Amino acid sequence: MRTILYLIRKEFIQIFRNKFISKAIFAVPIVQMLILVPAITFEIKNVKLGIIDRDMTSESRGLISKLEGSTFFKVSFSTFSESEANSLLHRNKCSVILQIPSGFGRDIGNANPAKLLATIDAINASTAPLSWAYLNGIIRDYNMDLITENISTNPLVPLPQIQITNRYWYNEMLNYKYYMLPGILVILVTAIGFLLAGLNMVREKEIGTIEQINVTPVRKYHFIIAKMVPFLLIGLIDLALGLVIGKLAFNIPFEGSILLMFFCASLFLIAVLGLALFISTFSGTQQQYMFIAFFCMIIFILMSGIFTPYESMPVWAQDFNLINPVAYLMRINRMVMLKGSTIHDISRELYSLAVIAICFSALAVRRYRKTA
Amino acid sequence: METHVITVKNLVKKFGSFVANDNLNFEVFGGEIFGFLGANGAGKTTTIRILSGLSKPTSGEVKVAGFDAYRQTEQIKKNIGYMCQKFSLYEDLTVKENIILYGGIYGLTKSLIKERIAELLAKLRFQEYENRIIADLPLGLRQKLAFSVAVLHEPKIVFLDEPTGGVDPITRRQFWEMIYETAARGITVFVTTHYMDEAEYCDRISIMSEGKIVALDTPENLKKQYNAATIEEVFIKIARPVSLHPHPPAPFS
Amino acid sequence: MKRFLGFVKKEFLHIFRDYRTLFILFGIPAAQILIFGYAVSMDIKNAGIAILDLSHDEITQKLTDKIISSGFFKRTENLLHYNDIDRVFKKGKTKAVIIFEADFGKKLVREGKASLSIIADGSEPNTATLVTNYTMAIVNDFTMELAVPALNNSIRIQPEVKMFYNPNLKSHFMFVPGVITLILILICALMTSVTITREKEFGTMEVLLVSPLRPIQIILGKVIPYFILSFINVLLILALSWLVFGLPVKGSIILLLAECMLYILMSLTLGILISTVSKNMQQAIFISLLGLMLPTILLSGFIFPIENMPKVYDYVSMILPPRYFIVIIKNIMIKGTGLMYIWKETLILIVMTLFFIGLSVRKFKIRLE
Numbered sequence: 006m007r008t009i010l011y012l013i014r015k016e017f018i019q020i021f022r023n024k025f026i027s028k029a030i031f032a033v034p035i036v037q038m039l040i041l042v043p044a045i046t047f048e049i050k051n052v053k054l055g056i057i058d059r060d061m062t063s064e065s066r067g068l069i070s071k072l073e074g075s076t077f078f079k080v081s082f083s084t085f086s087e088s089e090a091n092s093l094l095h096r097n098k099c100s101v102i103l104q105i106p107s108g109f110g111r112d113i114g115n116a117n118p119a120k121l122l123a124t125i126d127a128i129n130a131s132t133a134p135l136s137w138a139y140l141n142g143i144i145r146d147y148n149m150d151l152i153t154e155n156i157s158t159n160p161l162v163p164l165p166q167i168q169i170t171n172r173y174w175y176n177e178m179l180n181y182k183y184y185m186l187p188g189i190l191v192i193l194v195t196a197i198g199f200l201l202a203g204l205n206m207v208r209e210k211e212i213g214t215i216e217q218i219n220v221t222p223v224r225k226y227h228f229i230i231a232k233m234v235p236f237l238l239i240g241l242i243d244l245a246l247g248l249v250i251g252k253l254a255f256n257i258p259f260e261g262s263i264l265l266m267f268f269c270a271s272l273f274l275i276a277v278l279g280l281a282l283f284i285s286t287f288s289g290t291q292q293q294y295m296f297i298a299f300f301c302m303i304i305f306i307l308m309s310g311i312f313t314p315y316e317s318m319p320v321w322a323q324d325f326n327l328i329n330p331v332a333y334l335m336r337i338n339r340m341v342m343l344k345g346s347t348i349h350d351i352s353r354e355l356y357s358l359a360v361i362a363i364c365f366s367a368l369a370v371r372r373y374r375k376t377a
Numbered sequence: 378m379e380t381h382v383i384t385v386k387n388l389v390k391k392f393g394s395f396v397a398n399d400n401l402n403f404e405v406f407g408g409e410i411f412g413f414l415g416a417n418g419a420g421k422t423t424t425i426r427i428l429s430g431l432s433k434p435t436s437g438e439v440k441v442a443g444f445d446a447y448r449q450t451e452q453i454k455k456n457i458g459y460m461c462q463k464f465s466l467y468e469d470l471t472v473k474e475n476i477i478l479y480g481g482i483y484g485l486t487k488s489l490i491k492e493r494i495a496e497l498l499a500k501l502r503f504q505e506y507e508n509r510i511i512a513d514l515p516l517g518l519r520q521k522l523a524f525s526v527a528v529l530h531e532p533k534i535v536f537l538d539e540p541t542g543g544v545d546p547i548t549r550r551q552f553w554e555m556i557y558e559t560a561a562r563g564i565t566v567f568v569t570t571h572y573m574d575e576a577e578y579c580d581r582i583s584i585m586s587e588g589k590i591v592a593l594d595t596p597e598n599l600k601k602q603y604n605a606a607t608i609e610e611v612f613i614k615i616a617r618p619v620s621l622h623p624h625p626p627a628p629f630s
Numbered sequence: 631m632k633r634f635l636g637f638v639k640k641e642f643l644h645i646f647r648d649y650r651t652l653f654i655l656f657g658i659p660a661a662q663i664l665i666f667g668y669a670v671s672m673d674i675k676n677a678g679i680a681i682l683d684l685s686h687d688e689i690t691q692k693l694t695d696k697i698i699s700s701g702f703f704k705r706t707e708n709l710l711h712y713n714d715i716d717r718v719f720k721k722g723k724t725k726a727v728i729i730f731e732a733d734f735g736k737k738l739v740r741e742g743k744a745s746l747s748i749i750a751d752g753s754e755p756n757t758a759t760l761v762t763n764y765t766m767a768i769v770n771d772f773t774m775e776l777a778v779p780a781l782n783n784s785i786r787i788q789p790e791v792k793m794f795y796n797p798n799l800k801s802h803f804m805f806v807p808g809v810i811t812l813i814l815i816l817i818c819a820l821m822t823s824v825t826i827t828r829e830k831e832f833g834t835m836e837v838l839l840v841s842p843l844r845p846i847q848i849i850l851g852k853v854i855p856y857f858i859l860s861f862i863n864v865l866l867i868l869a870l871s872w873l874v875f876g877l878p879v880k881g882s883i884i885l886l887l888a889e890c891m892l893y894i895l896m897s898l899t900l901g902i903l904i905s906t907v908s909k910n911m912q913q914a915i916f917i918s919l920l921g922l923m924l925p926t927i928l929l930s931g932f933i934f935p936i937e938n939m940p941k942v943y944d945y946v947s948m949i950l951p952p953r954y955f956i957v958i959i960k961n962i963m964i965k966g967t968g969l970m971y972i973w974k975e976t977l978i979l980i981v982m983t984l985f986f987i988g989l990s991v992r993k994f995k996i997r998l999e
Contacts, residue, residue, distance in 0.1 A: 011481025015470065022469050022510070025913045033920055041924060044943050045934045053937075094794060095967055097957075100937075118788035127793035128964055130801045131672030132935055137791050138763050145770065148787045165738055165776045167769055168745040171762050174719060176752030184755050189924070196920055204912050213463040220429050220459040221482045222451050288650075291911045292824050296654040299820075299919060304661055312933055313670040314757045316677050316704070316725075322669035336722055343753035346720040376433055376450050 008223060012231030016205075020235055030201070034193040034243045038250050041189055046181045050076050052136050053099040055090050056083040062110030064119075064151075071147050072103070077139040090124075100126040101136055113151060175260070175343045182255045187338035188311040190247040194240045195306070195331055198274055199298055202236040203281035207294040210285075219375040226370045233278045233366070240274045241267060248342075260345030269337045269351070272358045276330040279365030286372040305331040333358045381440075382407045382534055382565050383428060388437035390423050397423040399588035401437070405567060407533070410560050412576045412596075413569040414612060415585030421569045422462075422538060424585075428567070429459045429536050442533045455483075458527035458535035458564075462542055466523050468512040472503060475511065476526060483530035497525050517548035521555065528559055535559065537568040541575065553578055573609035582608070584615060591615050637843060637851040645855050655859060659813045659867050666805035667875055674760045678706040678724045682715070687735030693746075693772055697728065702764050719751050726750040726761045738776075795964050806871040807959040808932035811952045813867070814860055814890070815897045816922055821856045822901025823914040831910045845994060853898050860894045861887075880966030889962065889976065893955045896979050899986035900951070906993035926952045954978050 021027045054072065058065050072078050081099050084090055090102045104122040112119035123140055127133035176183045209215040218228060244267070251257035281298065288294035308322060309331040315323075326332040333354045340346035348355065383405035390398040397420045405411045415421045426432040428441050430450035439446035442456035466475045473494060480490035498504045501521055511519060520540060528535050537556075541549045553575065560566050568579070576582050576596060583593040592599055592615055596608055603611045646652060679697070683690050698705050706724045709715065718724040729747040731737070738744035748765050750758035796803045826849070829835035838848050864887070871877040879886055901918065908914035928934060929943060930952035936944060947953045954975040961967045969976070 008482055008484070011478055014481075015467065015474070015478045018474055019467065019469050023912070025909065026916065029913075029916055029920075033916075037924055040946065041928050044929055044939050044946075046938050046940075049938065051937075095965055096971060113787070118786040121787060121789040123789060123791045124794050125791060127796040127799055128803045128960060129935060130796060130799040130804055132938075133793060133796070133799060134673070135759075135763075137793075138767070141767075141789060141791075142763075144787055144789050151787075165742050165773060166744075167738065167773050168743065169748065169766055169769055170745065171748040171750065171766070173750050173752030173755075173758050173762075174715075176755060176758075179752055179755040179758060181755055183753065189928075192924065193920075196923070200915065200919065201912070204915065208912070212468075213461070213465050214467055216431065216461055216463070217459070217465040218482075219431055220454055220457070221479070222455040223482050224451075290828075291915070292828065293648065293651055295820070295824065295915050295919070296651050296658075299816075300654050300658050300661070303658060304665065307662070307665050308669060310670075313672055314674050314677065314754070314760075317671050317673060317675040318669055325669075339753050340720065340722050344720050344722075344751070346722065350720040350722070376430060 009227045009231050009234075012223070012227060013234050016231055016235040019205075020201075020239075026201070030197055030239050031243065031246065034190075034197070035246060035250065037193060038186065038189060038247055039254060042182050042186050042251075042255060045185050049132065049135050049139060051079045052077055052101055052139075053081040054078040055093055055099040055102040056080055057085060057087065057090055057102065057104045058083060059085065059107040060105045060109040061107075064110035064113050065105045068105070068144070068147050071150075072140075072143055075139070075143055077136075077143075094124070094126055097126075101140065103140070180257075182251075183257055183343055184339070186247070186251045186255060186257055187342055188335060190244060190251075191309075191331060191334050191338055192306055192311065193247070194243050194270070194274070195277055196302060197243060198236045198240045198277050199281045199302055200295070201239075202232060202278045203285040203288075203294050203298055204291050205236075206232055206282055206285035207288050207291050211290055225373050225375060229279075229282055229366070229370050229373060232282060233275065236278055237271060237274045241270060244270050257342070259342055261341035261347070265348055265351075266338065266341045269334060269341070269355060269358065272355070272362045273330050273334040276358060276362040276365050279362065279367075279369045280330075282369035283365060283372055286369070286374070305329050308332065309335045311335055327357065328361060330358060330361050333361075380407045381405065382442055383411075383567070384438070384440040385424075385428075386438040388424070388427070388439055389435045390420075390427060390432070391435045396588050398427070398434075401590055403583055403590060403593055405534075405565060407565055408560060408563050409580040410556060410566045410568065410578065412579030412582035413567060413585070414573075414576055414582055414608075415569075419585040420588040421585055425461075425536050425538050425567070425569065429457055430454050456533045458530070458532040460520075460523045460527040460535070460537050460540055462539040464516075464519055464523060466511050466519065466526060469510055471508050471510050472498075472514075472522060473507050475522070476529065479526050479529055485530060493529055497529075501525065517544050517551075520544055520548070521552060524552065524555060528564060531562070532564060534565040534567060537566065539569055539571060541570065541572065549575070573607065573612055576608045576612075584612060586615065633843060634847050634851065637847070638854050641851050642855045645859070655817065656863065656866060658817070659809060659863055660870060662809045662813065663802075663806065663867060663870050663874070666809065667802055671801055672756070674702055674725075674757055674764070676704040677702060677726070677757060677761050679703045679761070679765075680707040680709050680715075680718050680724045680727045681705065682709040682712070682727055682729040683734075684732040685730045685734035685736075687733075689735035689738055690730045693730075693769065694728075696772055697765060697768050700764070700768055702761070715749060724751070725754065725757050726765065728765065800875065800877075802871060802875045802877055803964050804933075806867065806875070806877055807956055807963060808930075810864060810867050810890070810959060811893075811930060811955050812923075812926050812932060813863065814894055815900070815926060815952055816919065817863070818856060818860050818894055818897030819901040819904060819918040819922060820915065821859075822853055822898050823904035823908060823918050824911055825852050825856075826902065826905035827908045827911050827914040830905075849902060849994075853902070857891075857894055857898060860897075861891065864890045864894075877963075879963050881962040881968060885969060886959070886962045889955070889958050889972075892976065892979055892983070893951070893958075896951055896983040896986065899983050899990065902990045903986045903993070906990050925950060929953070931956050951979060951982055 056069060058069065073080050082093065093099050094102060102124040106120055109119050121144065123137065125133050125136055173179055248259065252259065284297050285294055288297060308326055308329055337351050337354050340351055381404045385401050385403050388398055388401040389396065401424065413421055423432065427434050427439060427446055430446065430453040434446055441453045444452040446453065470478065476494050476497065477490055480493060498507055506514060506518065524540060541552055544552065556566055556568065570576060579596065581593065581595050582599065583590050594602065599611050600606065600608065603614050605611045605614065681694055683694065697703060707718055709718065709727065715727050718727065727749045729749065731745050734744045746769060748762050750762050752758050793799055829838065839845065868879065904914055904917050908917060926932065929947045930950055936947055958972045958975045961972050
């Protein structure tokens with residue numbers, strides 16, 4: 006037991022003697038959080054809209070003014086030439102073009118459906134449908150306006166109407182920072198722990214200091230634990246820093262138990278560090294390790310549902326996530342932080358994380374050979 | 378004194394089809410300085426790694442400090458010290474920190490570690506270097522320190538794999554004084570070297586060639602046996618380098 | 631020159647002997663392409679919703695069925711009380727709760743008015759918005775269907791939509807350019823900075839510097855193999871996206887490859903610059919991986935459009951080369967436009983490359999003196 010303390014002491018001295026690393030492990034997360042968290046919004050506003058109005062009736066002008074009044078769209082030009090509109094689309098000067106064909110106003114009066122044609126730059130397949138949904142919503146509203154106008158002048162049977170009220174819980178204003186901060190925090194903590202712990206181990210191999218350790222009676226798990234503890238603590242400190250930034254800079258609430266979150270994060274870090282040390286036993290050079298680590302990290306992070314909805318993934322991808330610690334922590338973080346989920350709510354994630362942590366650490370200890 | 382601290386019987390170590398150690402047989406007595414000689418690639422390092430529990434033998438019987446080299450490597454490690462050709466103390470730790478670390482690993486008490494640090498620094502006249510990191514020390518000092526760290530816990534045996542490589546003659550001399558001192562304390566010294574003059578300082582030497590031990594005796598006896606004036610002559614007579622002309626030269630090269 | 635070629639060959643062999651690294655070098659882009667193609671999507675599918683039906687009549691039943699059968703949703707639970715809402719949200723599976731007021735059907739028939747609430751879990755804003763929007767659209771459709779007989783089809787605006795460039799809304803139009811952009815800069819910068827720093831750390835750089843090779847030749851020798859490997863990587867990604875997703879290059883392939891080479895060159899020079907400021911490999915890895923990965927993913931417009939970011943990010947992202955390359959590659963690959971449309975971005979990349987080279991040379995010289 007005392008041996009572990011000596012080994013941990015050594016790791017800490019080494020980390021903090023390295024001027025660059027000792028600063029970077031805290032500065033990089035702080036700077037990246039401050040810069041990256043406010044950057045991302047899915048909120049669509051000021052979508053550049055081009056209009057080709059061939060109708061020029063009060064109906065078409067009514068629609069245009071309704072569009073201009075919305076915050077989603079900004080009418081950036083109007084033209085009569087389709088080719089000009091297309092060229093603007095090419096040059097990214099607008100991303101939606103709405104064509105109002107002549108006869109639009111006339112068709113509203115008679116029984117024919119009035120046609121409209123929207124052209125949307127759909128390279129980004131996720132924002133295009135959103136723009137379309139907003140555009141469609143405005144058009145539908147306009148349609149309703151016309152109907153009610155019509156009915157009030159010409160009262161018929163009362164129309165059935167379902168009034169929809171909607172609310173967003175836990176994040177009333179749909180503040181994206183609430184969503185991004187826990188996600189970016191998890192990525193940073195993962196990257197720092199995963200990279201540094203593994204590189205540290207491989208570096209000892211590369212320089213040869215590990216031989217000197219292997220020839221001592223030190224126990225395998227002592228050595229592995231000593232390699233984990235410093236990075237576990239650094240990871241937790243980074244997490245704390247991230248939460249403080251969230252509170253002070255972005256005023257993100259913390260609903261749940263901080264203790265629970267740190268407990269989960271510890272399990273997570275043990276899993277990640279165990280995996281890192283396990284992989285390091287396969288790598289002879291830091292370069293090799295870095296590539297394998299990079300590969301794993303990219304897969305873990307992309308699959309974790311950090312920026313994409315988790316449920317939309319196919320079954321095999323969700324199955325893969327059963328062994329993906331990042332996916333668990335990502336969910337736990339958001340649930341505990343924003344919704345105040347309790348240990349009872351996240352018990353499944355917690356158990357899984359614990360199992361993964363034990364497995365990966367056991368693998369790391371097993372694969373670490375003192376005797377070739 | 379005549380107890381065996383190392384017993385090796387029919388030791389074979391293969392790497393794939395390559396035989397690094399080919400049926401080795403020898404004993405090392407407690408408290409002696411045992412020189413382990415051989416050309417580059419003769420298989421010395423392989424043997425040292427097996428004896429110190431870093432590598433497992435393919436077959437044969439190996440006992441170090443009374444423990445079996447197959448199953449009791451960790452017990453072996455408790456009883457030995459090791460210093461290898463590649464310098465291997467932590468370069469970014471200070472002299473003191475390195476000593477504390479290894480003292481701690483070998484289970485020395487805090488007060489004992491403190492005592493040893495004071496002793497060591499005084500003996501090596503290292504006081505001024507106590508809080509310097511290893512990377513800033515000259516090579517000779519580093520090697521001396523590495524040796525001192527290897528015997529910090531008073532092991533039964535210490536393995537030195539080319540400890541004086543690249544060191545100036547004066548430091549080499551001092552290094553050997555340290556080896557004598559250590560042996561006088563009853564610690565068995567198992568040392569490999571390329572310097573034949575160093576071989577003369579050993580109680581007994583063995584010479585390896587192409588994975589086999591081709592000679593083993595006291596330096597005097599060997600010189601007599603081979604009718605040579607120095608060990609260097611003995612060595613040249615029996616231990617031809619492994620790959621001087623392993624294949625006939627290719628006609629078109 | 632002969633000596634130089636020999637050196638390049640040696641570097642090549644060095645890389646190719648390490649099959650594991652090589653495997654990963656090509657494995658990373660392949661895995662990314664496949665993950666983006668098959669595993670993740672921005673759209674919602676099977677989002678969990680819970681129903682709190684306080685009315686339990688024929689109409690709520692019908693509407694619920696309509697919502698569930700849309701394919702976007704999966705029912706997680708039927709709730710009985712308002713108090714249950716918080717409970718299901720906290721478990722995380724449920725993204726929205728739909729509440730039908732008491733006597734929903736009766737009210738709708740008698741008074742022509744009934745109300746329904748959608749409460750969505752705002753902790754995932756994207757999913758929350760989509761779920762809310764989709765549900766509203768379905769409910770509106772439902773209302774329209776009920777109203778059709780009364781309306782007599784008199785007033786109906788029928789908008790049509792044309793999804794330009796990407797009619798089937800395939801997500802790979804977005805991620806293939808993104809993956810190329812991300813992978814090239816990361817791998818190039820990482821590889822170069824690490825190999826050069828490695829030589830420094832293990833002291834072999836000194837050996838090279840005293841050799842008859844000139845410093846510039848040493849750097850070139852280190853960089854050329856990676857240039858070629860990265861170029862192969864580009865071809866691999868393009869081939870993969872063409873074979874697997876049928877994504878063709880609409881514009882000139884020659885122009886595309888030329889632009890890729892420029893971008894690779896830029897990334898390599900960035901790597902060299904990183905190596906001149908790093909003392910050891912850990913530092914180089916830290917800077918090139920941690921410093922570049924997240925900003926490239928988040929700020930380059932790879933996943934998140936820059937237009938939607940707060941205004942300052944338009945300026946912040948200006949210093950990121952990936953931002954320009956993404957525009958270039960999207961224009962050539964997807965819009966099929968020529969140099970006319972992208973000369974500005976190309977010029978910026980060239981200037982950046984020259985800037986990195988200049989800076990590295992200065993740093994390198996200072997170190998040598």
